[in-house]
Each structure stands twice: as structure tokens, then as C-alpha cells.
Amino acid sequence: MTSAKQTISPVRVVKKNGIRVEVYEDAEAVSAAAAAMIAGRITASSKFNLGLATGSTPIKTYDELVRIHEAGELTFSHVTSFNLDEYVNLPPTHDQSYRYFMMKHLLDRVDIPLYNTFVLNGQAVDVDAECSAFEGLIKARGGVDLWLLGIGGNGHIGFNEPGSAVDSRTRVVTLDDCTRADNARFFATLDDVPTHAVSAGVQTITDSHAVLLLATGAGKANAVAAAVAGDCSVDCPASLLQGHDDTTFMVDVQAAKML
Ligand code: GLP
Numbered sequence: 001m002t003s004a005k006q007t008i009s010p011v012r013v014v015k016k017n018g019i020r021v022e023v024y025e026d027a028e029a030v031s032a033a034a035a036a037m038i039a040g041r042i043t044a045s046s047k048f049n050l051g052l053a054t055g056s057t058p059i060k061t062y063d064e065l066v067r068i069h070e071a072g073e074l075t076f077s078h079v080t081s082f083n084l085d086e087y088v089n090l091p092p093t094h095d096q097s098y099r100y101f102m103m104k105h106l107l108d109r110v111d112i113p114l115y116n117t118f119v120l121n122g123q124a125v126d127v128d129a130e131c132s133a134f135e136g137l138i139k140a141r142g143g144v145d146l147w148l149l150g151i152g153g154n155g156h157i158g159f160n161e162p163g164s165a166v167d168s169r170t171r172v173v174t175l176d177d178c179t180r181a182d183n184a185r186f187f188a189t190l191d192d193v194p195t196h197a198v199s200a201g202v203q204t205i206t207d208s209h210a211v212l213l214l215a216t217g218a219g220k221a222n223a224v225a226a227a228v229a230g231d232c233s234v235d236c237p238a239s240l241l242q243g244h245d246d247t248t249f250m251v252d253v254q255a256a257k258m259l
Helices: 027-043 059-070 098-105 127-140 177-186 202-206 218-229 237-243
Strands: 012-016 019-024 048-052 079-083 085-087 146-149 171-174 196-199 210-215 247-252
Touching: 012 218, 019 027, 019 218, 027 048, 027 059, 027 146, 027 210, 027 247, 059 098, 079 098, 079 127, 085 098, 127 171, 127 196, 202 237, 210 218, 210 237, 218 237, 218 247
Parallel strands: 019 247, 048 079, 048 146, 146 210, 210 247
Antiparallel strands: 012 019, 085 196, 171 196
């Protein structure tokens, strides 16, 4: 791994439909570049609101942020985090809940105050109130400065499945069959994958001052091409980022191969 201060250069930069796509050699380089960008922005600010994502793609980026923190070059003491989504009806102690994921991969490994980490409660008695409170909290804290995203094979962001409205807000969503099938690898059986989630909406994400989407591997190539070069359409939720004025995709060569 590289030092925090070393610059990782993309092999190619594509600008299309308002999205800047930085293409890196491999997933390691994507993670190093993403962590360097996030660390740089956190360090440049006296108060930073960071949007976070789960999934396998950002894990190496979180590892790299932890490494930079452990090297004494990054503090999260002034950071507040907001997570994109959570499964409905999984307790936070379940090893597939997104609260569990975030604690394991980042939050428990850095100096972020735990009371400033917000993951939606998928077990809330009043889920709608939970969703409104999440929106209110983001607003009260001054908005998200940078939201880190992955992308689903069908172009979803967070759990905003195809058809999600451009002005959607945090709400309960029904997961697509293909998303449940994609995520079944983390559960004992497909039946164990929750059918519903709570997710920040498309508008919740595009309200963020900046967006950084990561994609690696050939399995994401179609979704990346549709998001960047396709129509701006609810059919591919990530394409709705075309209307955002500070969106960067960091992808590896495999994920960029249809661009
Ligand atoms: C889940 C998450 C998304 C994530 C997607 C892709 O559906 N809700 O936020 O982007 O998985 O995951 P992976 O990075 O494992 O491909």
C-alpha cells in the first residue's frame, strides 16, 4: 500500500454527462485514490459530514483510511457519519446488518465519536418516523459534505432500485429479486436475505455537496456505462447523478471496459 501523501494517478479520465470518471489500474489503486481523497477532505475541514456505503467494494478503502489514521495522519474526531441504508428487521448485532459492517470495517477502528455515527435503525417501531428523523438530522448537521457510494449490478445506489424517483427521500424500499440474489452470498440461503430495507433517497444523496462512487470488476461494467453514458433515467438510479455538479466515479479498468 502507498503512503497517504503519495499521489495515485488514474490511467484514464473520462468526462461525460457531468460525471468525472477516473479509471485506475486495479481495485487497490481505486481504494488508495478514494481514501486519499476522503482523507484530504476530512483533514481540510474543521467539521466534516461523511456519507458512507456498505458492500464489498469500499472495504479496501476503509482499510486504507484506517491505515492512514493509524499512521497518525488522519483524525475522525470532527467527523459525523451517515450511512446510506440498512436492512429492515436485522438487529444491529447481526453480522449482515450494515451497522455491524460499519463498526467492523471502519467505525470501531478510528477515533470517530460513536455518538456521531448514524445508521438507520431497520428495527424501528415507527420506520417512517425513523426515516424522517434521519433526513432531519442530516439537515440539522448542515448537510453531507461527501457521500461515498457503491453501485449495484442493476445501477442501484444505496438501496434505490430502478424506478426510484429523482426526488425520493429516506424511506422503506422493497429489494429487487436481483439485488437479493446478489447479496445472497452473504447469507446462509436466499430466503434469509431481507426483502425490505430503509434507504436514503436519490435526492438525499444528490443533496450531498460531493459524491464519490466506486466500482470495481467486470460485473459492474454495464451499470457504470449506463450511469455515465446512458440516459439520465430512473431505470438506472446511478445515472441520476448526471444532474449533480460534483460527482466523481473511481473505477478500475474492468469496470470501465464498456465506457
Ligand atoms: C448493496 C448496498 C449498496 C452497494 C451494493 C453493491 O446493495 N446497499 O450500497 O453499493 O450492495 O455492493 P458490492 O460493493 O458488494 O458490489
